[in-house]
Each structure stands twice: as C-alpha cells, then as structure tokens.
Amino acid sequence: MASNRKGAGGASSKGYMLLAVLLLVIAAGAYGLHRWTKNTNHSAGVKPGAVQQLEKVKTVSKPQESYDVIVAGTDPEGVAAAVSAAKNGQRTLLVDGHNREILGGLMTLGWLNSLDMNYGPGEGVLHQRELLNKGLFSAWYSQIEGDSFDVVTAANAFNKMVAAEKNIDVLLKVKSMEPVVEKGDTASLVKGMKLTLEDGSEVTVSAKSVIDATQDADIAAAAGVPYTTGREDLGDKKSRMAVTLVFRLKNVTPDVWAKMRQRAEQDNDEGTGSNEMSIWGYKDMKDYPAVNKERIRMRGLNIGRQNDNTILINALQIFGVDGTDPKSKEEAFELAKAELPHVVDHMKKQYPELAGIELDATAPELYVRETRHIQGEYRLSIVDVLENRDQWDRVAFGSYPVDIQRMSPADTGAVVTVPKQYAVPFRSIVPLKVDGLLVVGRAASYDSLPHGTARVIPVGMAAAEAAGAAAKIAADGKMTFRQMAANKESIAALHETLKKQGMALDSYTLKPEPFMEHKAYEGLKVAVTLGLATGGYNNDFGLDGKSNQQRFVNQLEGFRKFKPAALTGSPAGALAKGSDPKSLPLTLDTAAHMIALLVKAEAGAENAVSVLTERGLLKAETLEAIANKDELTNGDTYLLIRDVYNAVKAES
Structure with missing residues (x-):
C-alpha cells in the first residue's frame, strides 16, 4: 500500500511545488490512494481474529559488558536483525532509546497496521503472486491477520520471535544511545554503545558489530556516516514527504464495516477496494477543507481493521515536519490533534454509515516517512528500480510501486514507476567511512526516489535479517563489513546462510520493459533520475505524446535546481506571447532557444541549435533522432535534457 509505507515530513518548498507541476498526475496519486492492488490477491488468509492481551516484553535491567552484536532500534527491522544474529549464535543486545514498552515500532506504536507487500513478477498459483520476502518477514506475517492487522497481534508476534531466541537480551527505555567510535586514518570503527539507562546510570557496552535499525539512522549519523536529507539528492534538501498521525475510530461494528466495504467496492475505481481487514477508498476525503490549510491535508483513506470494533486510519498528512527534531514532531502532534475533531465531524456528516463513529485515540508515535538517507558502498538508484536490476550481492527483493507522497499541500504525490522485481545489495547497508556498523531500514543507502519503494517494511526486514547473519560471517572471517562487501566468497556464504533461514535470494533475469526499448529511453533515464518524469501504475511515460511550450519550460525550471550556479537564465523568455503556451506545440528551434536562455548562451530561436551544438x-x-522538428514529443525533450545535463555535469 504505497501510501501506507513511505517517508517523512513535507515542506512547502517552492522548488518541489514546481516539480509537482511537471509530474504526470495519476488518478491514484490525485486521490491520495496508493494501495497496491494490481495483480495481487489481498484476501487470501486475511481475516479478523480474537482480541489478544498484550504480552509483556521480557527485558534486562542492565546489559552485559560486551556482546557480539548490538542492534539499536526495536522497529520491525531491529527485531529481524536481532533474531537473525541470535540464530547464528551471536550474543545479541536489542536496545531502544524511545520510551517503548513493546516491540514493533512503526507497526505497533505508529499504528501503521497495513503492509506494503512485494510480490514476484509471475502470475503464481490461482492468480496469487508469490511473496518476494520470505524468511523472518514471512514467519512474522504468518502470525498476524493479513495485509492489515491488529497491532496487539503484531506486537505479540514480534515478542514471540525475540523471546524464542536465548541469545537475545532486550533493553528498553534507555534515555540515550551513542556509538563508541574509534577514529582511524581512513575509516572510523564503531566498537560498541554508550547507554544512559532508565534510572540515569551510564554504561558502556562493547560489541564486535553494531546494527543501526533506528528509523532515522541516528547511530550512523552520530558515528560520522555521511548522508543526504530529504530530497537533497534532487536539489531540494528541505523537502520531505509528509508525516502522518494515524488515528483510531471506535463503534465500527461488523455491520458498519460491511457498509464501509460496500462503499469502497462501489467506487468502481482501480485505486479502491477492500477485504476482511482492509479498506482503501473514500477517495473524496482529499477534498476535506482543512482548518489548518498551510500544514494539513487529508487524502483517500487507508483503513486497517482491529479485532475490537475499532479501525486505524492512515490519511492525515502534516507538512513541514523535521522527523529528526523532537520539537518539530511534538508540534506535528499538536497540529494533528487540533485538526482531527474537524476531520471526524466531516466524515460523520459526509458518509451515513459513519454517523455513529467516534474518535478513540491517536497513535503514540508519528509515522515519519523520510529523513536521512545514508551514503553507503552502493546507493540504490531509480534506474536500478526502473530496469528491474538484479545485484550480485542481493539481500532483499522489492516490487512495490515507487510511491512519492506529497511534499506540500499544493502537491498531489506521484507514482514514478512500478517495478516487477529489483534487488537491494548488501553494499547498500554498509555505510561509507565507518566500520563495524550496518544500517538497515528506510534510512539505508537509497537515493530519495527509490527510497519510495525500498523503505517498505518487508524489504527492510529482509535486509535486516541479512545484516544479522552477516555479523557472524564477518566476525568468523575477521573482516570488516566493507571487506565482506567486496568479497564474493563471503557474500556466497551469506546467501547460503539466508537460504537456510528460509529466504529466497536466487538470481533472476527479466525481459526489458517496453519503454526501455524506445529510442528516447536514454533521455527518459535522465528525466526520471532528475524527478522530471513519472510513469504511474502502468509505467506509461508518454514518450510519444506531444510536448508543449509550457511543459518544456517547467521541465527546464525543474532541471535548474541540480546545477543552479550554471543554469541561471529564464527559459520562459522564449514563450510565445499572446497565446496559452500549454496549447502551443514545441518546435526544436523554440526548445533550443529556451535552453540557450537557461544557460545564458547568446542566441535566438534562429541560431540556438547551432550555438548549443558548437558548445557541446x-x-x-x-x-537527427528527432523525427518532427516542428512538433517535439516528450521523448524528444528528454533527449535534449539528457544532452544538457551530461554537458553541464562534465563541466562542473
């Protein structure tokens, strides 16, 4: 469910608002419904269960002086890393610096109780596509109600997995966690953690390796790992995806639920639907008139059922929030809680079946989609996802849509592309400049666009399971994770270990997507990388569609932010006067004139082509590849942008 699993607080950045104009508006994006339903069978095995009592997590009051592995963070990725390490004989400390009493983090305390699943490219048996993420994720998934779940069921399932491993100590509610770092000439080495316990006492715990499973790569950042923030790699550091406060409604009886499902099914839209535990619909909630118009928006509802006649709703989006700043997050809580009574009142008036609902509670933690993106030995790119690339050191597979949530109230969000299957490499969890550390979860080494798909929980748990197993292999081989990442024998051993744990990590080859065989594909790759093109759920990039003067100006303005010092001119100066530029075809001469203005080359429409060609x-x-120079296509414009991008990049 694309909207259910993605990154962080949005800012109403002028640059990204401009970029939003460039993106193709997809129906699901416009409605705010991003749940991935195409070619999947969400109803198999999905059913409500009995109300469970929350089980107490067995913790230690004080950690031992040393462990083989310390896992920081009790989100699903932290649980997977710790369990995997323990299964491989590593004495493991699972520690958390939030005020948490249960395991599962985002799923159980952020109440994000609907999963973004990854399915294989084939049809599968009875049209049910095979889950790509096996191993510990599937072991946990088999214990919950389905693609949406009761959060108590989920917390208990995480707890059972951890409690079954004798090699794990759990330590909760520490007041601070800091890496113990030894500085080196070429790389620092994390040697353990300095912890301030709940009672205020301080302890230093040594470890052969540390796995950072915090949502925001807090340990990696403190250790000196380089990272980008938000859309920084797209030239806009301040923009981040909206954060959400999930809220709970009560009085949702089986009869009310049946009526809600009926409405979702009657919407007759590919982006709406339901099963026994989930509803993705009510798309006109996007038109809710927010009281706080500058900071709050609603989108279509993603609804996850609980076992006690309540439902959790992921739909309230809050902008301008820094997920790494406690004060900013506290402000987000206040904004959301002030808005929610109005939201619920609107729902009760708008939908007869919801007349008896009441606001019951809000999640204890915010759902933050995006903050830091670490720099690792390999940075997963959008082209990796676009081309369904395998990786020799694969540790996880994904296929979820590249779902980019709103950055500002004026934005609509977008689905960049829908991959069939891509691989996440081990190198993407090995940070630069720091040894003894792996980073798993949404803050791993992914560019911000592929982060839109790779940040989902099943992918994160798979990579975390690999991290836990890698700790044993690196220790036995007396090598750093960086050395391991370059050693094919060690990666082969890792694959063998993970397969024994139930993971599926076979290599694969898929035939090229149709757009990859288009003559403009090399231009499309650059346009997608720059955030200037989206294909939606059908991977339709409109390469043969006709461009227009306004669209090309918008694209060049979006392009500017990557090299603002070199692209200082105004391409809008070439727009025809007295007519609607959106209705005017784009000629090669006009396009070249616009580029010349952008780079401040002295040329007019009559000679811009030759001037730009002479300058390279x-x-x-x-x-020569442009078939009709009097009416350029989108593909033609992407090729022109590709040329300018490569030339400007070479000059810098």
Whole structure:
C-alpha cells in the first residue's frame, strides 16, 4: 500500500511545488490512494481474529559488558536483525532509546497496521503472486491477520520471535544511545554503545558489530556516516514527504464495516477496494477543507481493521515536519490533534454509515516517512528500480510501486514507476567511512526516489535479517563489513546462510520493459533520475505524446535546481506571447532557444541549435533522432535534457 509505507515530513518548498507541476498526475496519486492492488490477491488468509492481551516484553535491567552484536532500534527491522544474529549464535543486545514498552515500532506504536507487500513478477498459483520476502518477514506475517492487522497481534508476534531466541537480551527505555567510535586514518570503527539507562546510570557496552535499525539512522549519523536529507539528492534538501498521525475510530461494528466495504467496492475505481481487514477508498476525503490549510491535508483513506470494533486510519498528512527534531514532531502532534475533531465531524456528516463513529485515540508515535538517507558502498538508484536490476550481492527483493507522497499541500504525490522485481545489495547497508556498523531500514543507502519503494517494511526486514547473519560471517572471517562487501566468497556464504533461514535470494533475469526499448529511453533515464518524469501504475511515460511550450519550460525550471550556479537564465523568455503556451506545440528551434536562455548562451530561436551544438550542449545524433522538428514529443525533450545535463555535469 504505497501510501501506507513511505517517508517523512513535507515542506512547502517552492522548488518541489514546481516539480509537482511537471509530474504526470495519476488518478491514484490525485486521490491520495496508493494501495497496491494490481495483480495481487489481498484476501487470501486475511481475516479478523480474537482480541489478544498484550504480552509483556521480557527485558534486562542492565546489559552485559560486551556482546557480539548490538542492534539499536526495536522497529520491525531491529527485531529481524536481532533474531537473525541470535540464530547464528551471536550474543545479541536489542536496545531502544524511545520510551517503548513493546516491540514493533512503526507497526505497533505508529499504528501503521497495513503492509506494503512485494510480490514476484509471475502470475503464481490461482492468480496469487508469490511473496518476494520470505524468511523472518514471512514467519512474522504468518502470525498476524493479513495485509492489515491488529497491532496487539503484531506486537505479540514480534515478542514471540525475540523471546524464542536465548541469545537475545532486550533493553528498553534507555534515555540515550551513542556509538563508541574509534577514529582511524581512513575509516572510523564503531566498537560498541554508550547507554544512559532508565534510572540515569551510564554504561558502556562493547560489541564486535553494531546494527543501526533506528528509523532515522541516528547511530550512523552520530558515528560520522555521511548522508543526504530529504530530497537533497534532487536539489531540494528541505523537502520531505509528509508525516502522518494515524488515528483510531471506535463503534465500527461488523455491520458498519460491511457498509464501509460496500462503499469502497462501489467506487468502481482501480485505486479502491477492500477485504476482511482492509479498506482503501473514500477517495473524496482529499477534498476535506482543512482548518489548518498551510500544514494539513487529508487524502483517500487507508483503513486497517482491529479485532475490537475499532479501525486505524492512515490519511492525515502534516507538512513541514523535521522527523529528526523532537520539537518539530511534538508540534506535528499538536497540529494533528487540533485538526482531527474537524476531520471526524466531516466524515460523520459526509458518509451515513459513519454517523455513529467516534474518535478513540491517536497513535503514540508519528509515522515519519523520510529523513536521512545514508551514503553507503552502493546507493540504490531509480534506474536500478526502473530496469528491474538484479545485484550480485542481493539481500532483499522489492516490487512495490515507487510511491512519492506529497511534499506540500499544493502537491498531489506521484507514482514514478512500478517495478516487477529489483534487488537491494548488501553494499547498500554498509555505510561509507565507518566500520563495524550496518544500517538497515528506510534510512539505508537509497537515493530519495527509490527510497519510495525500498523503505517498505518487508524489504527492510529482509535486509535486516541479512545484516544479522552477516555479523557472524564477518566476525568468523575477521573482516570488516566493507571487506565482506567486496568479497564474493563471503557474500556466497551469506546467501547460503539466508537460504537456510528460509529466504529466497536466487538470481533472476527479466525481459526489458517496453519503454526501455524506445529510442528516447536514454533521455527518459535522465528525466526520471532528475524527478522530471513519472510513469504511474502502468509505467506509461508518454514518450510519444506531444510536448508543449509550457511543459518544456517547467521541465527546464525543474532541471535548474541540480546545477543552479550554471543554469541561471529564464527559459520562459522564449514563450510565445499572446497565446496559452500549454496549447502551443514545441518546435526544436523554440526548445533550443529556451535552453540557450537557461544557460545564458547568446542566441535566438534562429541560431540556438547551432550555438548549443558548437558548445557541446546538444549532440548531432540527438538532433537527427528527432523525427518532427516542428512538433517535439516528450521523448524528444528528454533527449535534449539528457544532452544538457551530461554537458553541464562534465563541466562542473
């Protein structure tokens, strides 16, 4: 469910608002419904269960002086890493610096009780596609109600997995966690953690390796790992995806639930639907008139059922929130709680079946989608996802849509592409400049666009399971994780270990997508990388569609933010006067004039092509490939942008 699993607080950044104009508006994006339902069978095995009592997590009051592995963070990825390490004979400390009493983090305390699943590319048996993420994720998934679940069931399932491992000590409610770092000439080494316990006492715990499973790579950042923030790699550091406060409604009896399902099914839209535990619909909630219009928006409802006649709703989006700043997050809580009574009142008036619902509670923790993106030995790129690439050191597979949630109230969000299957490499959890540390979860080494798919929980748990197993292999081989990442024998051993734990990590080859065989594909790759093109749920990038003057100006303005010092001119100066530029075809001469203005080359429409060619900003082969120079297509414009991008990048 694309909207259910993605990154962090949005800012109403002018740059990204401009970029939003460039994105193709997809129906699901416009409605705010991003649940992935195509070619999947969500109803298999999905059913409500009995209300469970929350089980107490067995913890230690004080950790031992040393462990083989310390896992920081009790989100699903932390649980997977700790259990995997313990299964491989590693004495493991699972520690958390939030005021948590249960395991599961985002799923159980952020109340994000609907999963973004990854399915294989084939049809599968009885049209039910195979889950890509096996191993510990599947072991946990088999214990819950389905793709949406009761949060108590989920917390108990996480607890059972941890409690079954004799090699794990759990330590909760520490007041602070800091890495113990030994500085080196070429790389620092994490040697353990300094912890301030709940009673205020301080202890230093040594470890052969540390796995950072915090949501925001807090340990990695403190240890000196380089990272980007939000959309920084797209030239907009301040923009981040909206944060959400999940809220709970009561009085949702089986009869009310049946009526809600009926409404979702009657919407007759590919982006709406339901099963016994989930509803993704009520798309016109996007039109809710927010009281706080500058900071709050609603989108179509993603609804997860609980076992006690309550439901959890993931739909309230809050903008301008820094997920790494406690004060900013506290402000987000206050904004959301002030807005929610109005939201619920609107729902009761708008939908007859909801007339008797009441606001019951809000999640203890915010659902923050995006903060830091660490720099690792490999940075997963959007082209990796676009081309369904395998990786030799694969540790996880994904296929969830690249779902980019709103950055500001004016934004609609977008689905960049829908992969069939891509691999996450081990190198993407090995940070630069720091040894003795692995980073798993949404803050791993992914560019911000592929983060839109790779940040989902099943992918994170798979990579975390690999991290736990890797700790044993690195220790036995007396090597760093960086050395291990370059050693094919060690990666082969890791694959063998993970397969024994039930993971599926076979290599694969998929035939190229149709858009990859288009003559403009090299241009499309650059346009997608720059955030200037989206294909939606159908991977339709409109390469043969006609461009227009306004669209190309918008694209060039979006392009500017990558090299603002080199692209200082105004391409809008070439727009025809007295007509609607959206209705005017884009000629090659006009397009070249716009580029010339952007780079401040002295040229007019009559000679811009030759001037730009002489300067190496346009290639002769690109010009020859344009079939109709009086009416450029989207594909043609992407090729022009590719030429300018490559030339400007080479000059810098």
